[in-house]
Amino acid sequence: MYAPERQQEILRLAREAGRVEVVLLAERFQVTAETVRRDLTALDRSGLLRRVHGGAVPAGRLGFEPDLTAREATAADEKDRIAAAALAEVPAGGSVILDAGSTVGRLAAALPVETALTVVTHALPVAARLTDHTGIDLHLVGGRVRHRTRAAVDAWALRSYAEIHADVLFLATNGFTAEGGLTTPDLAEAAVKRAAxxxxxxxxxxxxxxKAGQERFARFGSFADVDLLITDTGLAPAHKAAIEAAGTEVALV
Structure with missing residues (x-):
């Protein structure tokens, strides 16, 4: 395959997936990582892609945010395993905050009906999954609801989180790197995550x-804020080592 053909295919993959990674592209096209980096640099100079750590995103995609339906269908098996592992971190009879996110939503769905727990959430889909759990003391944080995530944001939500101390926060993110921390496309969502x-x-x-190596527009935390990352076995060893060096425990499932 000639370079222009390969670059056109890279651009197509980036637009479909929202991101491409150097290592995976090198494997796909059976070329060296350096060849892929040259392709990405050429596409970046053309204004078609934007280079990020470990790969590239379509131009303007640092602010790209798929809607909740699209995120629910992405990496479904991995998210189910992560949610199942997260059940072990739920404190018996304690209090938790459930963030807005498709994997956190799966955790909510996995909670047994008889669970005795205090749950605080600003995510409407999470709250809806727990309304029939009579053992759960459910608190729904209010605010302006973003249609893309079905999550409450802005001053009302921030004030609510400022008034509580929960045992555990189950946090979601759109992207993470050991160096750049945790990021999401929307500043209002980032502010609520920071408050949580x-x-x-x-x-x-x-x-x-x-989501490893992905960077979005709004930064809301670092791995110094995170006690435990539960992710799947697809996490690259280099990412795992860097995150653990930052002091965060990493569980691969």
Missing amino acids: IAAARRVVLLADSA
């Missing part, structure tokens, strides 16, 4: 490995 981190004694990040 401050409201919890322990923070457990639930994120599939496809």
Whole structure:
């Protein structure tokens, strides 16, 4: 395959997936990582892609945010395993904050009906999954609801989180790197996530490995804020080592 053909295919893959990674592209096209980096640099100079750590995203995609339906269908098996593993981190009879996110939503769905727990969430889909759990003392944080995530944001939500101290926060993110921390496309969502981190004694990040190396527009935390990352076995060893060096425990499932 000639370079222009390969670059056109890379651009197509980036537009479909929202991101491409150097290592995976090298394997796909049976070329060296350096060849892929040259392709990405050429596409970046053309204004078609933007280089990020470990790969590239379509131009303007640092602010790209798939809707909840699309995220629910992505990496479904990995998210199910992560949610199942996260059940072990739920404190018996304690209090938790459930963030807005498709993997955290799976955790909510996995909670047994008889669970005795205090749950605080600003995510409408999470709350809806727990309304029939009579043992759960459910608190729904209010605010302006973002249609893309079905999550409450802005001042009302921030004030609510400032008034509580939960045992565990189950946190979601759109992207993470050991150096750049945790990011999401929307500033209002980032502010609520930051407030939720401050409201919890322990923070457990639930994120599939496809989000590793991804950087979005709004930064809301670092791995110094995270006690445990639960992710899938697709996480690259280099990412795992860097995150553990930052002091965060990493569980691969």
